[in-house]
Amino acid sequence: MTDQHDDESALFRAAVRGVRPLQHDGAATQPPRPKPIPRQREADESRVLDELLDGDLDPAELETGEELSFLRPGIQKRVLRKLRRGHYAVQAELDLHGQTRATARHELRAFIDDCRRRDIRCVRIIHGKGRGSSNRGPVLKVLVDRWLRQLDEVLAFASASPTDGGTGAVYVLLRSR
Secondary structure (H helix, E strand, C coil): CHHHHHHHHHHHHHHCCCCCCCCCCCCCCCCCCCCCCCHHHHHHHHHHHHHHHCCCCCHHHHCCCCCCEEECCCCCHHHHHHHHCCCCCCCEEEECCCCCHHHHHHHHHHHHHHHHHCCCCEEEEECCCCCCCHHHCCHHHHHHHHHHHHCCCEEEEEECCHHHCHHHEEEEEECCC
16 A cells, blocks of 8 residues: 555656745735726717707697606506605605796706716606796696606606695606616
8 A cells, every 4th residue: 555655646746846836825805996987878878868858849748637647667556656645755856947948958857867876766846837837838847747758767757745846746756776
């Protein structure tokens, strides 16, 4: 048995001949690299959002009822019921009433972008009831309804409860990041 052991030892020594021992046995560590910032994607999304929120208003769209509501396909109806009843905590708010179309569009776009970055899920947007719009009716209300429907980030929206502005405001549920 010693002959076999001696043979194995000789084979091992021959196999490791010329090998140099390591200076240390610890793994090289580096601080974690920061996550990359997708600047091009953000620029693309911003440009698309600008294009979606821009456009001419069809006068036929001004013929709306008092209450606004929208539910993206695939979202359960009970989500809209809970939103209507104010069961979701409003995390941010935007007041648009009294603004021009262009200013309101810009403010809404910036607000949605900011909420997306901050991962805010439920917001209230005050559009007003259109009492200052002469005979044309609630212009901003109709535009906010249209703009919100065009945004993929919006899962649902519904007119607010009377204590939060009633038909002059909407609760909006946003998709998480």
